[in-house]
Amino acid sequence: MSASTETGREPGRARVDRWRTSAEVLDEVRRTPGITRVELARRLGLSSASVTETVTRLRETGWLCEHRAPVQGRGRPTTSLDAAPGGPRVVAVDVRHEDWRVGLAGLDGEVTGVVAARHDRDPAGVTAGLCRAVAEIGAGHRVVAVGLAAPAPGSDDGLVHATELAWDAVDLGSVTRCLGPEPVPLRVGNDATLAGVAEARTGAAAGARTAVFLTVEVGLGGTLLLDGRPHLGAHGAAGEYGHLPFGDPARRCACGASGCWGPEVDGRALARLLGDTVPADPRSYAEAVLGRCAAGDGAVVAAVSAAAAGLARGVAGVVHVHDPDVVVLGGLARGLRAAPGFDEAYLRGLMAFRRDRPVPVLDAVHGDDGALHGAAALALDHATSPEGLAAINPG
Amino acid sequence: MSASTETGREPGRARVDRWRTSAEVLDEVRRTPGITRVELARRLGLSSASVTETVTRLRETGWLCEHRAPVQGRGRPTTSLDAAPGGPRVVAVDVRHEDWRVGLAGLDGEVTGVVAARHDRDPAGVTAGLCRAVAEIGAGHRVVAVGLAAPAPGSDDGLVHATELAWDAVDLGSVTRCLGPEPVPLRVGNDATLAGVAEARTGAAAGARTAVFLTVEVGLGGTLLLDGRPHLGAHGAAGEYGHLPFGDPARRCACGASGCWGPEVDGRALARLLGDTVPADPRSYAEAVLGRCAAGDGAVVAAVSAAAAGLARGVAGVVHVHDPDVVVLGGLARGLRAAPGFDEAYLRGLMAFRRDRPVPVLDAVHGDDGALHGAAALALDHATSPEGLAAINPG
DNA sequence: GCGAATATCCTCGTTCTCCGAGCATAATCA
DNA sequence: TGATTATGCTCGGAGAACGAGGATATTCGC
Numbered sequence: 001m002s003a004s005t006e007t008g009r010e011p012g013r014a015r016v017d018r019w020r021t022s023a024e025v026l027d028e029v030r031r032t033p034g035i036t037r038v039e040l041a042r043r044l045g046l047s048s049a050s051v052t053e054t055v056t057r058l059r060e061t062g063w064l065c066e067h068r069a070p071v072q073g074r075g076r077p078t079t080s081l082d083a084a085p086g087g088p089r090v091v092a093v094d095v096r097h098e099d100w101r102v103g104l105a106g107l108d109g110e111v112t113g114v115v116a117a118r119h120d121r122d123p124a125g126v127t128a129g130l131c132r133a134v135a136e137i138g139a140g141h142r143v144v145a146v147g148l149a150a151p152a153p154g155s156d157d158g159l160v161h162a163t164e165l166a167w168d169a170v171d172l173g174s175v176t177r178c179l180g181p182e183p184v185p186l187r188v189g190n191d192a193t194l195a196g197v198a199e200a201r202t203g204a205a206a207g208a209r210t211a212v213f214l215t216v217e218v219g220l221g222g223t224l225l226l227d228g229r230p231h232l233g234a235h236g237a238a239g240e241y242g243h244l245p246f247g248d249p250a251r252r253c254a255c256g257a258s259g260c261w262g263p264e265v266d267g268r269a270l271a272r273l274l275g276d277t278v279p280a281d282p283r284s285y286a287e288a289v290l291g292r293c294a295a296g297d298g299a300v301v302a303a304v305s306a307a308a309a310g311l312a313r314g315v316a317g318v319v320h321v322h323d324p325d326v327v328v329l330g331g332l333a334r335g336l337r338a339a340p341g342f343d344e345a346y347l348r349g350l351m352a353f354r355r356d357r358p359v360p361v362l363d364a365v366h367g368d369d370g371a372l373h374g375a376a377a378l379a380l381d382h383a384t385s386p387e388g389l390a391a392i393n394p395g
Numbered sequence: 396m397s398a399s400t401e402t403g404r405e406p407g408r409a410r411v412d413r414w415r416t417s418a419e420v421l422d423e424v425r426r427t428p429g430i431t432r433v434e435l436a437r438r439l440g441l442s443s444a445s446v447t448e449t450v451t452r453l454r455e456t457g458w459l460c461e462h463r464a465p466v467q468g469r470g471r472p473t474t475s476l477d478a479a480p481g482g483p484r485v486v487a488v489d490v491r492h493e494d495w496r497v498g499l500a501g502l503d504g505e506v507t508g509v510v511a512a513r514h515d516r517d518p519a520g521v522t523a524g525l526c527r528a529v530a531e532i533g534a535g536h537r538v539v540a541v542g543l544a545a546p547a548p549g550s551d552d553g554l555v556h557a558t559e560l561a562w563d564a565v566d567l568g569s570v571t572r573c574l575g576p577e578p579v580p581l582r583v584g585n586d587a588t589l590a591g592v593a594e595a596r597t598g599a600a601a602g603a604r605t606a607v608f609l610t611v612e613v614g615l616g617g618t619l620l621l622d623g624r625p626h627l628g629a630h631g632a633a634g635e636y637g638h639l640p641f642g643d644p645a646r647r648c649a650c651g652a653s654g655c656w657g658p659e660v661d662g663r664a665l666a667r668l669l670g671d672t673v674p675a676d677p678r679s680y681a682e683a684v685l686g687r688c689a690a691g692d693g694a695v696v697a698a699v700s701a702a703a704a705g706l707a708r709g710v711a712g713v714v715h716v717h718d719p720d721v722v723v724l725g726g727l728a729r730g731l732r733a734a735p736g737f738d739e740a741y742l743r744g745l746m747a748f749r750r751d752r753p754v755p756v757l758d759a760v761h762g763d764d765g766a767l768h769g770a771a772a773l774a775l776d777h778a779t780s781p782e783g784l785a786a787i788n789p790g
Numbered sequence: 791g792c793g794a795a796t797a798t799c800c801t802c803g804t805t806c807t808c809c810g811a812g813c814a815t816a817a818t819c820a
Numbered sequence: 821t822g823a824t825t826a827t828g829c830t831c832g833g834a835g836a837a838c839g840a841g842g843a844t845a846t847t848c849g850c
Contacts (some may be wrong), residue, residue, distance in 0.1 A: 013440040014808050018835065038798070045408040050837050052800060075797025076845040210629045224626075224716075231621065233718025234605045234754075240715040243746055245708055246640055256747025257711065313640055316652065320635035321619075321716075323628025351638055352651025359629075409837045413806065433827070445808050447829060470826025471816045792850090799844070807836085814829070820822090 012390075019389035021046070021054050025081075026063060026107065026384040030201075033108055034080040036069050055081065061393060062087045062142070063107060063384075083107035088392070089141040090379035091134050093148040093175070094191065094372040095119075097164065100126065102133040104141065105376035107384070109202060111369070113137055123170040135178035144392050146176045146184055147379030149191040149371035153236035158186050185388070187378045192330075193230045193239060194374025195366065196223040199328045201377050203370070204362040208325035212318055213364070214241055215330035216311070218282045219262035224322055228377075246314045265311045265336065273303035283332070290335040301340065308336040309345035316349025319359045330364035337361060407785075414784035416441070416449050420476075421458060421502065421779040425596075428503055429475040431464050450476065456788060457482040457537070458502060458779075478502035483787070484536040485774035486529050488543040488570070489586065489767040490514075492559065495521065497528040499536065500771035502779070504597060506764070508532055518565040530573035539787055541571050541579055542774030544586040544766035548631035553581050580783070582773045587725075588625045588634060589769025590761065591618040594723045596772050598765070599757040603720035607713055608759070609636055610725035611706070613677045614657035619717055623772075641709040660706045660731065668698035678727070685730035696735065703731040704740035711744025714754045725759035732756060 024044055028035055041051045058064040065084040071077045083106045092111050094101045099118045103111035115133045119126045134146065152162035158173030176184040189197070196213030205211035205225065214222035220242030224231040231238055242262025243255055253260035263269060267282025270289045279285035293304040315327055329337050336342065347355050366373050382388045419439055423430055436446045453459040460479040466472045478501045487506050489496045494513045498506035510528045514521045529541065547557035553568030571579040584592070591608030600606035600620065609617035615637030619626040626633055637657025638650055648655035658664060662677025665684045674680035688699040710722055724732050731737060742750055761768050777783045 012809095013442075013445075014835080017808080021836080047408075047838055048799065049801085049839080050408075053836075071846065073797085074795070074847045076799070076843095078798060208629075210626075210633075226621075226626065231605075231619075231717070234603075234720040235718055238605075238716065238718035240718075240746065243715040244639070244641075244712040245744065249708075256750070257744050259708075313644075313654075317639040320638040321633065322626070323630055323633035323635075325629040349640065349652050351635065355651070407838095409806080412837080416807080442809055443828065444810080444830085448807080466817065468826085469818045469824070471814095471828070473827060793848105794850100795846105795848075797844100797846080799842105801842080802840090803838105805836100805838080807834105809832105809834080811832095812830090815827080817824100817826085819824075 016386045016390045019386040019393075021050070022058055022389055023384055023386045025051075025054050025058060026389075029064065029081050029083070030107060030109065030380065030384070031207075034069075034082055036078045036080050037066075038078045040081065059084070087142070088144040088383060089138070090376055090383055091138055091143055091146045091179075092372050092376035092379060093130060093134070093146065094375055095126065095130075095148065095150040095160075095162075095165075096191070096371075097121075097151070100130060100133075101372055102130065102137055103372060103376070104137050104143075105380065107380065109373065109376055109380060111372055111376050114372070121165050121167075123167055127170070127172060127174055130172070130175045131178040134175050138179050143179050143184055145379035145383040145388065146179075146186045147194075147375035147377070147382075148172060148175070148186060148188045149194045149375040149378075150188060151191055152188065153190055154193070154232060155188040156186075158188070160188055185382055185391070187382055189230075189375065189378050190223075190236075190239075191371040191374075192221040193223045193232070194378060195330055195364065195370030196225055196328070196374070197228065197230055197377050198366045198370045198373035199330070199364050200225040200228040202373070203365045204328045205326045210322060210324045212322050212324045212327045213330065214315065214318070214327065214333055215364070216262075216266050216286075216332040216336065218268075219266055220311075220333075221262075224324075241314075241318065244314065244317070246317060247310070261310070261314050265307045265314075266332065269307050269310070270303055273306055274299065286332050286335075290332065293335075293339060304336065304339045305341040308339035308342040311336045312342045312345035313349040315361060316346055319354070320351060324359055327359060327361045328364050329361060330366075330370060334363045337363065411781045411785045414781040414788075416445070417453055417784055418779055418781045420446075420449050420453060421784075424459065424476050424478070425502060425504065425775065425779070426602075429464075429477055431473045431475050432461075433473045435476065454479070482537075483539040483778060484533070485771055485778055486533055486538055486541045486574075487767050487771035487774060488525060488529070488541065489770060490521065490525075490543065490545045490555075490557075490560075491586070491766075492516075492546070495525060495528075496767055497525065497532055498767060498771070499532050499538075500775065502775065504768065504771055504775060506767055506771050509767070516560050516562075518562055522565070522567060522569055525567070525570045526573040529570050533574050538574050538579055540774035540778040540783065541574075541581045542589075542770035542772070542777075543567060543570070543581060543583045544589045544770040544773075545583060546586055547583065548585055549588070549627060550583040551581075553583070555583055580777055580786070582777050584625075584770065584773050585618075585631075585634075586766040586769075587616040588618045588627070589773060590725055590759065590765030591620055591723070591769070592623065592625055592772050593761045593765045593768035594725070594759050595620040595623040597768070598760045599723045600721045605717060605719045607717050607719045607722045608725065609710065609713070609722065609728055610759070611657075611661050611681075611727040611731065613663075614661055615706075615728070616657075619719075636709075636713065639709065639712070641712060642705070656705070656709045660702050660709075661727065664702050664705070665698055668701055669694065681727050681730075685727065688730075688734060699731065699734045700736040703734035703737040706731050707737045707740035708744040710756060711741055714749070715746060719754055722754055722756045723759050724756060725761075725765060729758045732758065 066079040069080040101116040103114040105111045151164040159169045176186045199205045211225040222241045223239040243260045245259035246261040247259045247264040249259040252258045267286030292300045461474040464475040496511040498509040500506045546559040554564045571581045594600045595606045606620040617636045618634040638655045640654035641656040642654045642659040644654040647653045662681030687695045
């Protein structure tokens with residue numbers, strides 16, 4: 001409806017469609033590295049003849065390599081498929097409040113050769129620095145897409161609106177132009193969203209059809225992941241779990257509403273519970289408090305437990321709405337989950353029928369690299385889509 | 396992972412794939428009845444040659460009919476596509492607490508010839524009655540699928556687990572066997588979910604990419620709709636919005652948790668606010684109260700407004716999480732939305748940046764027929780999918 | 791150690807979708 | 821009435837997936 005500008009799709013459906021099976025094969029290999037040809041044929045419902053054809057093409061285009069699979073029993077041994085070492089690459093970028101990082105990833109999604117630098121939030125400076133780093137990292141590789149994580153909603157045109165960095169519409173499109181004369185597509189995603197994507201692909205929620213990722217930094221954010229893809233909402237603003245009114249209705253939130261969940265579980269909440277003044281940097285304040293909690297400071301333990309209970313109660317509510325396979329907690333939420341009282345509060349918040357088999361609540365495994373790894377996944381998603389493959393392989 | 400039983404998909408990918416474009420065409424015609432061939436080609440990126448081929452096939456298989464489109468200007472006039480009058484049909488069934496209804500629908504989704512009867516929740520009796528009604532309504536038509544709405548989670552095997560009807564695993568598969576020797580697929584969906592589907596297809600949320608449907612009966616339920624498809628969750632238990640802890644944490648809910656939203660906005664909440672005893676039938680009690688509210692009874696208006704404010708506050712929270720294009724309210728929620736104070740409480744509950752353009756909150760338009768219409772949509776979804784079309788058209 | 795059994799891979803000819811080009815058709819405009 | 825314009829139809833070609841059958845590489849049994 002609203003995409004009338006994008007529908008100038010010239011009749012080239014067949015050009016794209018011929019890569020559809022290849023895209024599905026690459027998806028399976030990403031999901032299950034080392035998958036055998038036989039298993040691949042079974043999952044996709046392809047005949048062995050078609051697998052031969054498709055795999056041959058993906059080997060010729062550099063994506064896949066094959067090697068003998070360990071023999072299982074009688075019969076001719078099959079081969080397993082993996083990302084080819086010299087294959088196409090994507091560049092992953094994570095722009096954070098005070099620094100940025102750039103890395104390189106292949107089909108397996110592993111980010112290597114990470115380069116980092118601090119920045120002063122000056123758009124021109126950041127752009128120039130990123131350009132250099134991207135060009136340097138991508139040199140000698142066939143870079144087919146760039147994924148970028150930022151404290152900003154997603155975008156495909158390179159315009160980044162990051163209010164936290166005071167960036168209105170900074171054009172980061174030039175970052176891809178340093179890679180060569182050929183245009184390289186750039187995908188931008190929200191950092192918390194992409195951290196969730198990383199967990200859903202290769203982290204604590206790997207394999208989950210429905211997963212919820214929640215992270216506490218300053219406030220609380222997250223994303224609903226369906227088959228590893230984040231639900232972004234109508235305007236890319238979904239996932240504001242921190243502004244569910246689970247808290248005290250009398251307490252105003254900086255967002256303009258009241259009773260918000262986020263300010264009840266982060267560093268500001270801990271300061272309030274401990275009688276401290278509002279911390280300038282709630283993130284590091286909270287880390288310090290969690291450290292004292294682990295050391296066994298009685299008053300601190302009580303405060304952290306109170307925040308943890310508030311977090312747990314809300315997680316139960318979120319479970320009721322989404323019915324996920326798993327809930328993954330990132331950032332400070334991991335520390336709160338470890339606090340005494342979390343599990344009890346979680347069970348108490350669940351509907352009775354769920355208590356026998358409560359939805360698992362797990363710690364994120366990507367840690368600080370979640371957004372960067374998610375950015376690589378975002379770029380690979382594009383590059384391995386039928387559209388992306390068709391764009392890379394003309395003719 | 397868990398669907399290892401279903402993967403016995405014999406290499407027949409091509410058999411199914413050849414109907415993919417046909418399925419897309421049928422989807423477009425459902426979305427936009429009377430769509431022209433030119434517009435169709437534009438949206439799907441098809442050449443006119445391919446449109447000719449696909450439309451010819453869908454005319455020959457009875458799905459579509461064509462007639463001259465009103466001329467726009469110069470040039471050869473195009474034709475518009477519609478559901479063929481004599482085309483394939485689906486049967487829609489809605490099983491409710493005390494009665495059931497059965498109707499017939501074509502590609503346009505309009506349910507006609509509805510037959511209804513009361514029942515006593517006896518599985519055998521209901522099955523027999525439905526069988527007769529389905530056979531009678533389907534007689535003389537080419538019925539290609541049956542959709543069934545029930546107060547139960549979805550299923551594809553005909554086994555219905557409806558705790559509210561005290562049905563553990565009632566097999567309604569026989570309902571489709573009355574239609575003839577050929578097996579007809581049966582799809583079962585939750586009634587509230589399907590009411591949401593109906594709104595997302597042809598109701599207040601038509602065209603929305605992301606929509607939220609919330610309905611208040613006894614308690615509060617709903618569903619998140621993505622491109623008209625409900626998010627069911629890992630176990631089909633998603634959408635328990637009524638058990639988000641938006642309410643008073645001191646108030647225990649029958650579900651086992653506390654502070655649940657649902658009991659704060661339904662008939663039980665109204666009774667509490669008015670100082671009445673807990674009503675035996677909260678649904679009809681609430682309707683009576685809403686009637687007195689409309690009549691202007693002061694105390695009643697205050698009570699209804701309080702419940703409406705609780706509903707509105709929670710709707711704002713749900714908006715923050717899902718960022719929908721629209722929120723649709725069904726059941727008693729419509730009455731609450733009309734109460735004084737709803738809009739103000741909704742705006743107050745929203746994050747400040749959303750208040751300039753608040754996500755619209757609209758009344759459901761399908762009324763009591765939502766679940767029945769959604770069941771028809773569910774059946775049509777299956778019948779017009781590539782798999783469904785391939786199953787109907789052998790060879 | 792060697793043939794039988796087994797499971798997989800590859801080759802070949804067929805089928806079917808979608809396409810582009812060119813022509814046919816049906817309206818408006820002058 | 822003919823020029824213009826937009827659309828539909830026909831036809832041959834490109835390419836994906838398939839089924840069948842032969843080739844290949846392993847284990848099993850003796």
